[in-house]
Amino acid sequence: MNNHQISISDLSLGYSSKKVISQANLNISEGDFWGLVGPNGQGKSTFIKTLMGLVRPLSGKIKYVGLSRKDIGYVPQRSSVTSTLDMTTTEFIALSAPGLPFSKTRKSTITSVLKSVWLNNKGGRSIKTLSGGERQRLSIARALVRNPKLLILDEPDTGLDFTSIGHLTELLTELNANKKITILLISHNLHTVQRLTSKTVLFAHGQAHSGATSEVLTNEKITAAFTNSQISQDSVLKWLQKEA
Amino acid sequence: MNTEERGIFSDIPNIWNNFTETYDFFPEIFHSGWLVAILLSMVGILIVARSKVFIGAAITQTSTFGISIALFIIGLEGMSDATGQAKDGLILFYSILAACLCTFWAFVNKSFFWQLLQKLKLPVQTSKESNQNSKEDVTAWLFLLSSAGSIVLLSKSPIGKEVIDKLIFSTIIGATKEDVNLVATISLIGITLICLFMDKVTLVFTDRDYATAIRLPATFIEIVFALFSGVALGACLKISGTLYTFGCLVLPVLISANFIKSTRVLFFMAPIAAFLFAFLGFALGNFYDIPQTQLTVFCMGIFYPISLLFNSLFIKN
Numbered sequence: 001m002n003n004h005q006i007s008i009s010d011l012s013l014g015y016s017s018k019k020v021i022s023q024a025n026l027n028i029s030e031g032d033f034w035g036l037v038g039p040n041g042q043g044k045s046t047f048i049k050t051l052m053g054l055v056r057p058l059s060g061k062i063k064y065v066g067l068s069r070k071d072i073g074y075v076p077q078r079s080s081v082t083s084t085l086d087m088t089t090t091e092f093i094a095l096s097a098p099g100l101p102f103s104k105t106r107k108s109t110i111t112s113v114l115k116s117v118w119l120n121n122k123g124g125r126s127i128k129t130l131s132g133g134e135r136q137r138l139s140i141a142r143a144l145v146r147n148p149k150l151l152i153l154d155e156p157d158t159g160l161d162f163t164s165i166g167h168l169t170e171l172l173t174e175l176n177a178n179k180k181i182t183i184l185l186i187s188h189n190l191h192t193v194q195r196l197t198s199k200t201v202l203f204a205h206g207q208a209h210s211g212a213t214s215e216v217l218t219n220e221k222i223t224a225a226f227t228n229s230q231i232s233q234d235s236v237l238k239w240l241q242k243e244a
Numbered sequence: 245m246n247t248e249e250r251g252i253f254s255d256i257p258n259i260w261n262n263f264t265e266t267y268d269f270f271p272e273i274f275h276s277g278w279l280v281a282i283l284l285s286m287v288g289i290l291i292v293a294r295s296k297v298f299i300g301a302a303i304t305q306t307s308t309f310g311i312s313i314a315l316f317i318i319g320l321e322g323m324s325d326a327t328g329q330a331k332d333g334l335i336l337f338y339s340i341l342a343a344c345l346c347t348f349w350a351f352v353n354k355s356f357f358w359q360l361l362q363k364l365k366l367p368v369q370t371s372k373e374s375n376q377n378s379k380e381d382v383t384a385w386l387f388l389l390s391s392a393g394s395i396v397l398l399s400k401s402p403i404g405k406e407v408i409d410k411l412i413f414s415t416i417i418g419a420t421k422e423d424v425n426l427v428a429t430i431s432l433i434g435i436t437l438i439c440l441f442m443d444k445v446t447l448v449f450t451d452r453d454y455a456t457a458i459r460l461p462a463t464f465i466e467i468v469f470a471l472f473s474g475v476a477l478g479a480c481l482k483i484s485g486t487l488y489t490f491g492c493l494v495l496p497v498l499i500s501a502n503f504i505k506s507t508r509v510l511f512f513m514a515p516i517a518a519f520l521f522a523f524l525g526f527a528l529g530n531f532y533d534i535p536q537t538q539l540t541v542f543c544m545g546i547f548y549p550i551s552l553l554f555n556s557l558f559i560k561n
Contacts, residue, residue, distance in 0.1 A: 052457055074457040084295045085450065085507050095447045096458060126505040126559070146458070 004030045004066030004149050004182070006051065011060035013046045019058060020046050024208035026201065028150070028184070030066075033176045035193035035213060036186045038203030039226055044186050047203070048074075048152050051184075066149075073148025073181075075139045077155050086126050089114065089138055096142045113141040116179075117171060133164025137171060144175075150182045151175065157189050165189070169196055190217060259531040266530050276419035277488075277536065278522045279427040280480045284489060285496040285518035286434050287473045289510055292497045293449040296350060300493045302383045303346040305390040307481040307489075308411050310342025311335050312394035315404035339482045344474030346386065350379065351473070352466045353452070414485030414537045423483045430476050437472065438511055445469065446507050484537060491541030492518055495548060502551035505559065521547070 006028040014020040020043035028034060036044045049055040051062065053069045087095075093110050114120050117137040127135060136156050143151060153172070157165050169192060175181045187193050193200060193213065200216040202209045204225035209216060267274055291300050314335045398404035438445070448455040448465045456462045481489045496518035500510055525540025 053459075054456060070459075074454065076451075076453045076457065085289075085293045085501055085510065086505050087450065087507050088505050091506050091508060095443050095450075096454065142454075 004064075004071075006067075006150070007061075007063040007065070009061050009063075011050070011062065012058040013043055013050055013055070014058055015046075015055075020206065021203065021208050022206050024060070024201075024210075026208070026210050028182060030149070030182055031176070031180050032182050032199060033172075033197045034182075034184045035197035035200040036184060036203065037188070037190060037193055037200060037217070037225075042203040042205075042225075043208070044203050045154065047201075047208070048154065048184065048186065051152070071147075071149040073143030073146055073151045075136075075143050075151065075153040075156055077158060086128050088124050089119065089122050089127055089130070090124050092127055092138060093142050093145050097145045109145060113145045114138075116144060116175075117141040118167070131164065133160050133167055136160065136164070136168060140171065140175075148181065150184065152184045152186075154186045155188065156185070157187055157192055165192065172196060190222070193217065255531070259527055262531045263527040272419050272421050272424050273416055273536075274526055275424045276427055276483055277416050277526055277540075278519055279424065279431055280416075280484045280488065281492040281496070281518040281522035281540070282515045283427055283431045283434060283476055284480055284492040285514040286431075286438065286511065287476050288493040288497040289507075289514055290351075290445065290449045290469060291473070292494060292501070293446070293507065294351065296379075297494050297498075298387075299346075299350045299379065299383050301490050302386040302390070303343055303350070303477055304481055304486045304490045304493070305387050305394075306346045307339045307343040307478050308408065308486055309390035309394045309397075310338040310340075310478070311411065311482060312397045312404070312408055313342075314338035315401065315407055316397050319401050319404060336479065336482050340475050340478030342390075343478035343481070344471060347470040347474040347477070348467075349382075351470045353463050356463045356467070411481070411485045412487075413535075414487035414489075414541075415535060416484045416488065416537050419483055426479055427483065430472075430479060434472065434476065437468075441465070442508060442511055450507065487541055488537035491537075491544060492522070495541065495544035496521065499544060499548055499551045502555035502559065 006026075008024060008026040008028075011024040011026075012019060012022050013024070024047070036047065038044055046055055050057050051069075052072055052074060090110050093113060094106065097109075111120065111123060114123055117140050119134060119137055119141065122130065122134065122138075127138065130138060139156070140151075140153070157168060160168065172183060172185070173196060176183050185193065185197060194217055197213050199210065200213040202216050202221060202225055209221065288300065291297065314337070317338075318331055318334065394408050395405070398408055444455075444460055445465055448460055448462045449469075452462055477489065477493070480492075484492075496514045497510065500513040500517045504510060504513055521544050522540050525543050526536045528534070528543075529536030529539040
């Protein structure tokens, strides 16, 4: 039996002047691994912001069963760490959990989350010395320190090399399989989504088509979704070529 | 060179004696200079954290323009007979107002302004793109307009022009006990806010997206910072002038950041560095008869590349 679930019914999203998605229906259950794909500007980010309660839906309902919005962990895009100031890995994690910097279990908690993302030898190191892949895993560690039931990752593989993507996918599989964390993964890399996820939502032309990944990621649907889309065309073309 | 080095070192007892003598006569000058340096270095951490160093220069210049407008109004209203306190109050008010307008523009997320305009039923459309635009163009425009405007506005007023020249020259001579009390009060408020909310504020200024995602009141924190930094910058500018204000705002932070890896430690290191440089600059300036504020900024400027070298040799790895 599922312990937590998010039921989305007839959800329309957007901002006051512009509707981005109409009538989306989706059930996210414990242990699910969802991929969110689609061209830029089609509502993927708005969708996750709405799930986190940062944007109000225009209409429709989101029902949270067995979890609250506080149980949602978020891993933003790499570019979100924009500061010119340096920071240690320990500090980076500690800042995100209220009360943690002064708690007695601070050190062990941080060591434990660093270990869970295979960065146990990087405690106290400057984040500027980490590679792109290591920084991304550190961002995941920061989200994990809040013990999330649902983890949302916004394009975590952007700009990563092949090896780093390999580490990342391995880590996400482990978190989903062993720690039973439900995962929503936004990615332009259709290979990654195909390999990792069991279910996918395709955002395109104001609609959110959801279903099993094998049913959603078909040549026909992807070609239709990405037609006239400049962004991510390369990765999509590569995927289509391989599928063909 | 050896002779010169021996000269400086053999001067140390004289420098100290000269400093203590002058300090007894003009404590306000030293106190206000040191406090301004400490206060601005605290504000500067968050400005550097948002990578908006040059906006600091635009803010100080705009604040000077605010003082220029105040002096212009004093001239127009025939306030030449008003008491010094009334004039001072008006100048301080305009200096802070101009700085606050800048800090609100620079540090508060634009969605706040859009929502405000929409609540006021003004016909505006939310623009997502405008949030992502670089602020460099507006920063340059503000800097140039304010620099030129503060001179042009008072070109027919010899007294007003003298005040602006003094601000641009950045002299702290003439600082009063009231100035010291004002900066001390703002500094105390700043230290209290940092002690209470350092982690939250650091997260909002280093990673706003994530801070919003974990429900930190990012816009509220930005508004409080904009207000606080506006008041601090406006007051410090009136007391110490543009060069010293901008120098103390960014250089202690940039120098300290090269010696440590932690942003939280920077909140202690930067004010200490600012005080040490200000102490050195004021003591040496006093003895060698060099303008103290300029010497302080010069010392920090000289030390910055040394700190960069130290960072690349010992800290980065």
